[in-house]
Amino acid sequence: MSSTQAPLRLRSNRVSVPRRADIDGLRAFAIVLVVIYHVWLGRVSGGVDVFLLVSAYFLTVSFLRRSNALRPADLVHFWARRFARLIPAAAVTIFGVLGFAAAFLPGSQWQSIWTQAWASLFYVQNRELSATAVDYYARTEVFPSILQHFWSLSVQGQVFVLWPILILGAVLLARAFGWTVRTVLTVMFGVLFAVSLAYSVSLTAADQQVAYFSTPARLWEFALGSLAAILLPRLTIPASWSAILGWLGIIALVTCGIVLDVGAGFPGFAALWPTLAAVAIILAGQTDGGREPSSYRFLASAPLRFVGRSAYALYLVHWPVLVGYMTLTDSTNVGFGGGLIVIGISFVTAMLVQRAVELPVGRLMGGLRRNAAIVLASILVVAVPLGAWQLSDGLRVATSSPENNPGAAVLMPWLATRATADAPVVPSSTRLDSDWVELEGPCTGSFRPAGAAAAKTCVQTDPIADAPTFLVIGDSHVQQWLGAVLPILREDGWNVVALLKGGCAFAPGEDATEACVTWRDQAEEYAVAQSADVVMLVGTKAMPMSPDERVPYGLEQRIDALVESGSQVILMRDNPRFDFDMYRCWEDAGSETDCDVAVSDVLADSDPAADLTREGTVYSIDLTEYLCPDGVCTPVVGNVAVFLDDNHLSATYAASLSPAVVAALRLIPGIPLG
Template sequence: MLYSIAVTSTDVKPAQPHANARPSRYRFDLDGLRGIAIALVVAFHVYVGRVSGGVDVFLLLSGFFFLGAQYRNAINPRQSINPWWSIWRTIRRLFPALALVLAAVSVTVIFAVPVLRTLDNAHQVEASLLYYQNYALAIQGADYAAADRETSPLQHLWSMSVQGQFYLGAILLIFLLSWLTRSPRIVGAVTSVAEARRIDATRGRLRAILLPTLWIITIASGAYAFYLHDVNQGWNYYSTASRLWELCLGGALGLALTKRVPTLPSWASTLLATAGLTLVISTGFLFDGAAQFPGPWTLWPLIGAALIIVAGPDAGFVSKFLASRPARSLGQWAYALYLWHWPILILATHLLGQHSPSVALGTAVIALSLLLAYLTNRFVEIPLAQSSRRPTRIQPVFSQAVTRLRTSRAAAYRVAAAGMCAVAAVGMLSLQAVQQARIEGAIGGKLDPASYPGILTLSDGWETPEATPKPDRDIIRDLWPEPAMDGCLAEGPEPVDTFITHKRWRNESEECIYGDVEGEKRLVMIGGSHIEHWFAPINAYAKNNGYQLHVLLRQGCPATLAPIEGVGDICVEWTELALERIDELDPEVVFTTSTRPRFQLDEPEFGDYVPDGYIEFFDAMEARGTDFVAIRDNPWAFDKDFNQFSPTTCENQDDCVVRRKLALSATNPAKEVLEDYVHGWNMDFSNLFCDDRICHNIIGNIYVYRDSNHITDELALTFAPILERRLNTILS
């Protein structure tokens, strides 16, 4: 936090500073800049629903401060360079507040917001505690979206994971370089000019290696981020490799200023700082950070922060503003404020039934976040931080840390807090296992049709008694059809020629064959998740009628022989390869989908349609003389602005309505197409899903949707009698 982070011996008269250098000063204005950066993050999250660039400034400042502190220690010849002390100090600084927030969020979700008790969110608790949340989100493909009920309350902790990984890497890097460059002959007080010269030589060697290393990492990581911006922005946003350049740029800038800082006229310093602050504040108004950062436009806020650093602590009104008590207080509370604001925002939208936060709610969220940030900083961060001096080279590092934890002032408080953190961490790390056990217990569990008749209430007139709708909303998204749970569904990133033959997630000795596995005749399901969610009734038919059921399934790939807007090009090649499998299996009937929603087109429209690629697939089936059943896709849940939502997890029933005229065309567009095929059969259940105006959210005490566009396995199973009657007509 010093303007110049050079350290000199207190026992030998230091060399005169460079003529253009400024004396070391604490940079109160940079504390304020950190506060302003986090204030921008909070304000834009709450009121604008965009990424402000404040996190990017915060990352640069984290690199500037942290690497500077590590460097200062490394060039002090009397202090230990054992990395444990720095790791322990960092843990005490960061982990207690993080554990407190995660525990508060977990308890609130468990007892007050059950729809957020999902497996993904339980995994994110673990990922946040263990500092790999950024990669957990990247693998899940989570967009860093505006706050609404569909967003994770822990999504913002990706940046804490990036910083935690960076801190550990920086500690180990500087330890290694220090070990290679430090003189072993200097242990105690410096008593001679010769020893002082050896100290200067050691410092020079460390800086000569560290500074180029930081610039190399900065350039390499920046190049990777700029490249990945156009290739995979989702991964780019969360990846530590893409973010390292922001942190290392701050560290390199701080290290460069240890050698020479030009003395600027006051007007020039003020001009630089004014330009820098303007760049920082304007970022959120000019750029959508989720779509642009950490790509090339990240330079906009980072250059702004760098200009403020270079301008120095005497940059007129800008420095006075940044060093003011309100700005510095925000800087002191910045970490806790960042931790609290996002989960409070997300949980509040759920508790109050708002789709997105209103201005009044957002203002209340900010006020509560500031209060909790102040209390967390005062009663958690400060008391539990490591305040004692680093051990010398001859002191035992680990035992020193433990001893000072037990014998320092407020030792009982610190020991108790450490114990509570440990207990809370263990409890939170078990959440994922508990949730997984609940899911496993629900999979395959048959609902009593007397209480949960599902679609039979509409098709066969069954009565619907009073009962709590099933399945439980907090696990509904994770109750996938059997092939997905078995691992018989190829995932998007897998090679195009991947066709799963054995149940890789459950019993690898079993083949991915369902129905009557001893049957002599075969049925085939082909496509993506929208044919897969019809697995339960098709499987029931196969079992009852002596058919083997083979699944040719790939995530995100309907059966198509021509490109479709919104569908990966890989799906055409995959379908061609799947046709070869169909030829080998020689099935009695092939099941696929017949329509897609129009809102996924580049120029979105309401209703559904039959893509040309589907028709070409129908033609291929017809040419082979293979009977096929094409099922009209279920209505998707989206509003008049084409925003998808999950009807099941809506808190306000008014937000849960799926309008038929938006989701489905007035008539089934596949009916006329399929009339021309001798071997093609149309199957349309839309009049069961919807009445004349709306599509149902709950039918026969069973939730219809497990997300915005897939039906639940439990509801699908109740279609079995209907499907069997229709197939008997087709196959008779």
């Protein structure tokens, strides 16, 4: 039968899998695509998906070679050896990032970098990024996280722990029942591929940001690589077919990131494009004539072999170099010339890491103890300076004196308070992420809402029997005002309950997601049924750098329902919103006046919520004079940062507003507060 009649041929069951130079080149080619797409196109290429697949291919091939003699104890040796190869270069990269952060990044970014450095070091960065991606309260940085690219290495590291366990289980199962290891592995990885792909498609449709960093949603890519390692070596194809197949695969890889929005559509069905292209390239190398096709020779060429020697290091360093360059030039567009600089520095740095770290470590590697010592020493390279840095910052914050930071109290003449000159401003830049007002815990007992969406967002203070109830409902803007009233409520012995959902306005006419609509409807049902003594809402909505402040659409309907249920309503005027990060501006400028904004530029001339007031039931409180004293919104008052970012008050400053709230409440008849 001619080769044209039999495009695929099956080899013997006993197939040794030699090291394939073209697959090494494929991995290097994928990394080059990642770098080019990141630097010049500002897009995701799909090269990382190939990188993950190829890593599973090599891992599976490695275990197949010794499957007949595989023992449980071998896994410990494998893990020690594998991570002794991976962690040193990663640790050096993280150490360099920490040094860059200390020298060039503002303190408001340090906390997230510290957290991500630990997460990257211990291969859980994907989980950290996933949590941050869905956290409404996470600070939005000007540039991407400098350690963001460690998500894929974390997924890979987790699979390097899981895969040997699965393979060992398959080997033991095959021995117990007299089956072939390849058959058991084929079934196992086939099922894993199908289940993970189905989960990936479902999760990508439901929450793509979470899916992108999810290990279970990525397992099918590794399973596909393992299936390729098990099945493809038994197949051969004619040289004429392999050349076409190989180049089609290469072209598909190059164009994937251009045709598909990888960053927004992966890892669902769309990720089959680059992974199947990689499988096609691997299959293209299985020729029956002994002569490698042109695609094979391209991937096994000297330039790609050269890149391949430092491909891992290149992936490690290119992203920090890119983000570092953007930070230093204060631009998210590096341009062609800047891109050449970034790529050049990345290649040079990668070669230095490869020659100064990877090669020496490789020569030091040996038995289990030596490899474990390498892993431990590498971890300490990051853990010691990072821990010391965090400890010193914590000591600095702990030794600061509250008397030096009166905040808004300096604007209240009846308190006769003055700020200490040159005292450190609070919250410190490294404490911004945690400077939100929080209550003791989730709602329980009679305070727990019946609706699941509302119950999930309900928090309360420790309950006090027969005490009046103060209910707070809304998004992050009412949460921040809770910080101003909470000290008063605690002192006067009230129960405090809050239904808080970031980014979700309580007013029914405001734009909202389906989840938000469900939540706010349940919140209204809860508030009406609860009949709290007082309900606090945000009565206006400020617009960024605009005086077009207004009442939230449909808020009157909510107020009517609350009043009819027997509650009194307090409407807090919204705080100013800007088109820049006020804290970051002060941090960069080093001056309290360089970031000043006239209040007339960001708020209406008078409180729009004043028109909603009703004698005896609905009241409005306007504290603008304490946010923007003398008609100017400024980043720092009384040695306290007024704003966390571009539109939120710091909890520290909100707490300092309590005396002003007391003064306002004393003018409200019928509310026994203050």
